[in-house]
Amino acid sequence: MxxxxxxxxxxxxxxxxxxxxxSFEDLFDEVVLNDINLIRLNTMKSEMHQRGFLSVRKLLQxxxxxxxxxxxxxxxxxxxxxxxxxxxPVEISISHSFEFxxxxxxxxxxxxxxxxxxxxxxxxxxxxxxVSHLKDLSEEEQIRKATVVWGIxxxxxxxxxxxxxxxxxxxxxxxxxxSDKKATAQLSFNNLIESFDIFFEEIDSNNSxxxxxxxxxEN
Ligand SMILES: CC(C)(COP(=O)(O)OP(=O)(O)OC[C@H]1O[C@@H](n2cnc3c(N)ncnc32)[C@H](O)[C@@H]1OP(=O)(O)O)[C@@H](O)C(=O)NCCC(=O)NCCS
Numbered sequence: 085m086x087x088x089x090x091x092x093x094x095x096x097x098x099x100x101x102x103x104x105x106x107s108f109e110d111l112f113d114e115v116v117l118n119d120i121n122l123i124r125l126n127t128m129k130s131e132m133h134q135r136g137f138l139s140v141r142k143l144l145q146x147x148x149x150x151x152x153x154x155x156x157x158x159x160x161x162x163x164x165x166x167x168x169x170x171x172x173p174v175e176i177s178i179s180h181s182f183e184f185x186x187x188x189x190x191x192x193x194x195x196x197x198x199x200x201x202x203x204x205x206x207x208x209x210x211x212x213x214x215v216s217h218l219k220d221l222s223e224e225e226q227i228r229k230a231t232v233v234w235g236i237x238x239x240x241x242x243x244x245x246x247x248x249x250x251x252x253x254x255x256x257x258x259x260x261x262x263s264d265k266k267a268t269a270q271l272s273f274n275n276l277i278e279s280f281d282i283f284f285e286e287i288d289s290n291n292s293x294x295x296x297x298x299x300x301x302e303n
Contacts, residue, residue, distance in 0.1 A: 086139070087146055088184065093283065096172075096191035099299060100143040101198070101287070104135050104183050111138035117151050136180030143187045161245045164189070177242050177299070184287065184295050195242030196299040197235040198287075205230040212237060212251040217259060225262060228296065232284050233257050235298030236269050240280050243302055249273055257282075269300070279303040 086106060091099040104111075108131050115138055117125060128134045141151050153165045154176070164176040177188045177196040188196040206226055209215050213233040218226045237251040249255065249271070260267035260282075267282040280300045287295040 086142070088287070090146070091285075093190075093299075097188070097194065098147065098190075099186060099188045099196065099297070100146050101184060101186045101297065102139040102143050103289070104139045104180075104185060106135070106139075108135055108138070111135055111142065115141035115145070115151065117141065121151055121154075132182060133180075136182075136185050139185040140178055140180065140187060143185065147187065147189050149189075159245055161242070177239070179238070181295060183289050183293070186297060188299050190301075193243045193302050194299060195239035196297070197238035197242070198295055198297050199231050199235050199238075201227050201231040201286075201294045201296055203227055205234060209233075213257065217257065228286065228294070229262055231296045232260075232262070232267070232298060235284060235296055236267065236280075236282050236300065239282065239298050239300035240269055240271055243280070243300060244271060244273075244278075246273065268303070 086103050088101040088103040125134055125137055144150055154162055156162055162176050162178050164174045166174055172191050175190050175193050177194050179186050179196050179198045181198045181200050184198050186196055186198045188194045209230045218229055236257050237255045240255050241249055254271055254273045256270045258268045265285055269280045269282055271278045281303050282300050284296060284298040287297055289295060
């Protein structure tokens with residue numbers, strides 16, 4: 085089943101996760117794209133990216149929406165038109181990474197990120213996070229935790245989407261444990277400090293590759 089999981093976070097927030105096992109052709113046959121997104125699909129360089137993009141449309145279908153309900157602003161941030169089931173404002177956030185894609189749909193602003201945990205994250209950790217948060221952990225735990233922190237920063241950025249936000253200078257994760265499955269973070273930008281509640285979980289792809297799902301709400 086390519087629909088990997090649905091997380092019901094609360095009565096108005098659901099996270100949909102797709103495991104991308106279908107070919108490009110199969111996915112393409114199963115979704116209808118608007119003209120702009122068809123052009124965008126055709127300009128994508130990698131087939132993996134195209135399959136990620138198409139699988140997001142499969143997730144939209146699962147959630148009762150279609151590509152026609154989705155539009156992007158000038159920064160590339162996605163927005164959803166309310167559908168017949170939903171007259172309240174609906175917020176969406178999207179992420180894809182190799183074998184997985186995910187969408188978050190909520191009545192409140194939400195940011196989501198899915199990342200493949202790779203060793204490489206430790207080489208760049210000091211450029212985006214407080215590395216003291218990796219102290220006393222095994223290398224494997226450091227990779228997992230740094231990947232969560234990367235996801236925290238991406239998720240917060242996706243909610244705020246303001247030009248000039250830098251991961252190391254403006255978004256700060258508070259201390260947390262991997263076993264907590266939740267955390268908090270602050271965005272300190274333009275003389276304003278805003279707090280975020282973070283939730284995360286690790287997804288095993290069954291081929292020894294671990295993915296990390298992170299989502300954030302403004303507090
Ligand atoms: C825009 C950005 C958040 C995308 O993240 P990514 O890890 O490259 O890719 P993901 O798969 O997680 O997310 C891509 C999705 O994010 C969404 N997105 C793109 N731009 C966005 C924005 N400005 N705000 C919110 N969501 C955005 C889109 O839906 C996109 O997927 P789609 O175009 O296929 O629908 C990221 O590239 C970025 O610009 N980050 C901020 C810049 C930064 O500080 N980077 C690191 C510095 S150390």
